[in-house]
Amino acid sequence: MCGISVVVKLNRTAPDHVAAAGEVAQSSTDSAAKLELEKRLYASLEQIAHRGPDAQGVWVDPTSKVGLGHCRLSINDLTPDGSQPLHDDTGHVHAVINGEIYDHARLRDDCIREAGYAFRGHSDSEVAVALYRRYGAPEFLRHLRGEFSLVLYDDRTGEVVAAKDRFGIKPLFWTISKAGGGDSSDAAAEHELWVAAEMKAFLPLGWKAEWDVEAIALDTWSLGSNTTFKGVKRVEPGYYMKVLPDGTIKHEQYWEFDYPDKKQVETRSMEQMIQQVREKAIEAVRLRLVADVPVGIYLSGGLDSSAVAGITKHLVEERGESMGSQKPTDRIACFCVKFGTDMGFDESEIAQRTADHLGVQMHTIDMTEADFARHFEDTVWHNEQVTCDLNTVGKWALSKLPRDLGFKVILSGEGADEVFAGYHWFLGDFLLEADHSQPQDPLQQDPKLREALHEQVRDHVRNKDRNLGTTTTTLRTLNGEDGENGDGNAEEGFVPYLVSFGMSDVDMLHSSLRPLCAERARLRAVADSWSAEARANIRDRWHPLHSSMYSWNKKQLPAMILTVVGDRCEMAHSIEGRPPFLDHHLVELVNGMPPSVKERYQPPPQGNSNENGDVNVGFGLQSGKSAWWRSDNNGKDDGNLTVFSQFWEKWILREAARPFITDELYRRRKHPYTAPVTWPRDGPLQQMLQRLLTQENVDAVGFLDWPAVAASLEAGFAGERPEDKADPTALRRCLLAAGYVVIAQRFRVATAVVG
Template sequence: MCGITVCIALNRQCSHPGAGKVNGDLGTYANGAHTDGHTNSACTNGQPKPDPNLHQKLHNSLDKIAHRGPDARGVWISDDGLVGLGHNRLAINDLSPDGDQPIQSDDGTIHAVVNGEIYDYDRLRAELTSLHGYQFRGHSDSELVVALYKAYGAPRFLDYLRGEFALVVYDERTGSIVAARDRFGIKPLSWTVIGEGDDKRLLLAAEAKAFLALDWEAEWDVGSLVESGWASNDNRTLFKGVRKVLPGYWMGVTADGVIEHHRYFDLDYKDKREVETRSIEEMITGVRQRLTEAIRLRMRADVPIGIYLSGGLDSSLIAGIVVRLVKEEGFRMGNQDASDRIRCFTIQFPTEGGFDESDIAERTAEWLGVQISKKKMDESALAEYFADTAYHCEHHNTDLNSVGKFGLSMLPREQGFKVVLTGEGANEHFGGYPFFPPDFLLERDHATPGSPLTQNDQLREGMKKMARQALVDMFPRMGVFQHGLDDCEAFRSVNDVLMPGAIGGILVSKAPFAPWVREQWADADVRLTLTNSLSSEAKDKAINKWHPLHTSQYVWTKTVLANLLLSCLGDRTEMAHSVEARPPFLDHELSEYVNGLPPSLKLGYTPGNLGAGDDRSPWWGGKNSSSARVFSEKWILREAGKEFLTEELYQRKKHPYSAPVKWQKGRPIHQKLSEICTKEAIEALGFVDYAVVESALDKGFGEEADTLSFRLILAVAAWVTLGQRFGAKKASSADWANAASCL
């Protein structure tokens, strides 16, 4: 619900600054920071000097991310001038000035900026008041952060936070800083260190563009680009020296400048050797109850709340449960009695090619008796919004679906809605993507010994071969990048699941890179980048504990979900228009329950349903597609939500949200991408081969368009846009003469 900018001077070990007061979006500034977690003589031989212009710089930084919080602004700077916090507020809970940030504890010694929402507010507030005597200033959920930190300290206070958040806490009693990000990475938080010696400063912000006003200069991280490190579970971004606080991690900074990173949460799954003892009905009920609770918690706000409604199962199920809670149980949708005006928002793509689902969304809304507004994203609109989408996302995407989400997010704000409920996370938890069947079939599911696939290895092995071939066939049909599904170290390290190769389809190959880049990173393997970024504990569980389906889900969740889907299809495109999205499926208590369910209840073997569902989706096709069609993806979720769904949605197969990929030459999208990808602009990047781009601009459009060339152009055009708007320095081989992977 906010934008954050923080500036901290490192090496503040002798300064115990008092409290000064200003307001702002999350930001931190520090002199003398050490990214390796150690101090050195350069840091300890002197005291950092305060920046006399810090106050103005923080405001300028907040201007860069004003879209994240247009309702109020605040800046706080410590008495010694070495710590500055800034915050742009999107007012959702407690609309009074009591909800403005930065926040101070009741004794004035703890200061924080918080981006996001903390749920279960009433219970936590009552506990902190009665057990710890905390005196709350207002009724904002963000104030819980300083109260919990004061009561329990770090990292224990994070265990109490249920929701989506990025936060920075400064404890002036110890001079320490704590920065943390929610368990799935719904809210962004980046950091970098600038300056030298005693003038080193640590910067944190919700978006890297905020650093531009704090003396940071953008340079490309070419290694991260070619290896796709930005999309993995390591902390790189597209910019050199700019790091992510990883989902489920907290970053501690001591007064003398030591920076350390700690994990406080990770996914875990049922042991594959355990036989399930619960009844199927009990587990279906368990899913329904926990999903309903996750939705109910996210219906609280002091502003109206809407729903993003696609033609899919996930968002439709959320809408159905909301209608039940409102109309039958009397719950409010935000600050309103929504029984007669529950509002949904959907997107309409051009109807050719099977990418438009708006007609299904409209039928669902009619069945539920709710209002629906539609954003038409035709070719002209997609071309118009492309560059702004890339700028807000701060990374490339090889599909125009992010541009569609950028346009869709205009609708709620135009109609007075600041908050929407969304369906992200369901596919990850319940096995919803067409990439999962090959990995599901790798081993028996011993939790369900009565399943035909557990009892009949010959049947399972035959289907496994077909499912793998179906995945191979899908790649050229969808025109995605191919990094290989052959046996390799990456697959072996995660028990032979193919997911790292499937993910490669949306990650750019080496094709567009300049010759010096291809030579420098000749051995780079995107699949290995993905698996190397996973912890040794996770890979050990992949080999010894988890069923391959769960390993596959883990790999996707820690990489694509966190770094791409929750960014360009989530927070970045929504907050570009000051809209906060709340994804109930990413409630960690719900996910922990679902992760303990048998794999066979997620991908249900239902051969009798062969051919059922909507055939318009380009994801379903080819002679081997029957191996995927015999599975009812998200089976237990369908059963848990059956009473809230139309028969059409209950039967329909998953269609991953994507935009059309074939467009004519000379039309708006071709014109826009050609205007962006000029020879001069490409050469200014320094790491892209213009000859490849020129060829792709020709081959990627027209009646016989090569979809892979089109996707390549989308990535390059995003790089050009970012390079120009960030003023990024041209990359050269000299800058990377001794380059090595930096995980």
């Protein structure tokens, strides 16, 4: 993992000739311009030095038209040969790369054997340059396996290529500005393209941050290439950007999510599919154990991280695999965050039982209310965006723990819910339509049962989200082309692009913006962000569960999950996070499997329960029901727990991981990583929010409604009397507003003009 900052002058003329390696044309060299560009790039890298504290490097081409900057977190090849910017073996291709390329030893051997490429060192990043030389763009990207963002300059053609991995694990932003900063609309000025791993790297280059109020109001800032800032874009997952010498910029897609035709009958047996997933998961973990530094694991009380830990133990102890640079006798190190058992959201006890079972070493960090308050602002600064859940603060603090103990690489369970349908709201779309790929499945043979179960699930999800202070909107998916009346023709579903834990809260926006926030306009914007091919697949080809997963994975996965509990919190402490479940070989395999192996229907035998009322659901006794599957109805089930007990989320992952996890984890329901939402009045959190959310600060943002924010500050915290309950929705609204205040202050964002 590393940081990159790049400056490219636009409207460059095509090179008159291909220079020999190292040739400097004195007539075109401007030493002052070169030194100035180097100075700007080093200043930019300082803003993101946390991404790469081990080394910095800058390269500027002889014409001072292209400058590449890189700060390095040394993971593979710790020698100077692994430093960047990188140059190919002819000296004509120059690159800066952030992330990790897996299976690089095989790729290296192929490039040497088939193309005669002469490598300088042994870093994984150098393989990307060799593959570009061999295949060109975009074909070289299809050979890269891992998480990455990169910028490459080919001085033979004058073209610049910027690309991001398939899922958006590694960030990459770009903007166009007048040289040295200023108004990019000035046609007479020389314009520059800036590309960086984090937007804060633009500040020393002369960037003046400005809110994109419409994107914030419509909640489109997390869609496609959008951000919360005007003129700042992100390279989309699975895309590459090509910049031609004349300044033309092209965006093209090299990878996309795909799912099978819903009418196609599955011919593989359950056993075959389980074994396929198991083999691919083991392979994905094995590849991510390779490093020249120690490797650890984030371990929670859930299935996903426990599966990673169990597979790792299997690989190290039974197959003799090395875990980074650790000795074979070293115990596997795991890391967990503890929220406190009285908060109702803590999983550290289950994680410890898993660690004890596996015989691994557990390191735990305790998060108190004061810790959440103390780290909130730094977390927002590193995330560069708002979120309404304090889980991001917990992850920020957790990521400091392994670094303090000498670890640079950590495996995590991120992405499993997105790949295997782990979220509760996916069940609604699963039940919308029969799974025709599994015609012998009892649920598919009984439409009335499926429809009745769907009604129960819909009500349960609405109630549960209300109690957590979030919203699930049941809506028309807009997956068909609108008719003349604009009503659309899609059936109703839970398509979850508005679940999002409050990505944008209409009620806290300035009153003049609320007409922009009509539900239909927001939904239309989401559907319009999909390609025509994807809309056709949603309309005609994919099962509703897969359509729902596609929608979530195009928005929430890259813009939220992989940002606020992924890369940005990890890299804040110079930690490289590796998510094996987002190995694209594994993802493509699972995407091609039926909906019914992701959400599995297995009704409980009639009357089969124990004295505590725990239901036997066919997998053994479901003990210790998670709070996630209950309402806040005085501690009683909300009447719909029964329907959820008949389904097992991530069923095929559960089966594939069974040899590597405890019986407790095999049976345990999904509990998403979220922080507590109920806090006392006048405690550290409310005091922190009161300090940030003054009328002066709120008005300085420009698009927030002060009365709504002030009311939320009062309602979001619990008083001493039983009737003074905390309103989780109000707390989440406060966190969003406070996040905007922090960004406004630290990025020096101009006050938005609205009304």
